[in-house]
Amino acid sequence: MPADQYQQYLKTLAARRAPALAHASTLIDAQRLDEADREVPAVDDSIYGAVAMADLYRAKLAASADQPPAHRCALFDRAWRWANAALPSPHTAVEAEDNDRHLAAVRADLTQLLGHDPAQHDPAAEHAR
Numbered sequence: 001m002p003a004d005q006y007q008q009y010l011k012t013l014a015a016r017r018a019p020a021l022a023h024a025s026t027l028i029d030a031q032r033l034d035e036a037d038r039e040v041p042a043v044d045d046s047i048y049g050a051v052a053m054a055d056l057y058r059a060k061l062a063a064s065a066d067q068p069p070a071h072r073c074a075l076f077d078r079a080w081r082w083a084n085a086a087l088p089s090p091h092t093a094v095e096a097e098d099n100d101r102h103l104a105a106v107r108a109d110l111t112q113l114l115g116h117d118p119a120q121h122d123p124a125a126e127h128a129r
Contacts, residue, residue, distance in 0.1 A: 016043045017052055024053070028060050031071060033078055047086050054082035054106075061113045076114045080107065 001009070020039040027036035040049045057079035064072045083106045090096035111117045
């Protein structure tokens with residue numbers, strides 16, 4: 001596909017995604033995450049749609065300092081899952097290593113935003129806060 005056609009394709013996808021992202025954002029704010037997760041894939045099930053969802057959940061996590069810990073962990077989990085879904089399947093060892101490096105950076109970023117890694121979460125410590 002020529003570059004200009006590909007750019008037009010990307011613009012078309014972005015235009016289809018925009019209303020779905022806005023609605024997903026509203027659903028996330030209402031803590032209706034399962035519904036939010038269906039919005040963008042209904043109009044864009046490409047890697048670009050998954051990236052948009054990962055970015056949306058990351059932004060929601062970044063702005064969630066005043067939210068309950070369980071909701072913040074759910075935002076982390078969704079951002080992490082969408083980031084994983086956004087990666088293409090590796091075809092070589094180099095691509096697999098690139099994916100691993102990218103995911104490690106995403107995990108570090110999300111962990112910093114949350115303040116801890118949910119995989120190392122201690123529910124007893126959370127109650128003590």
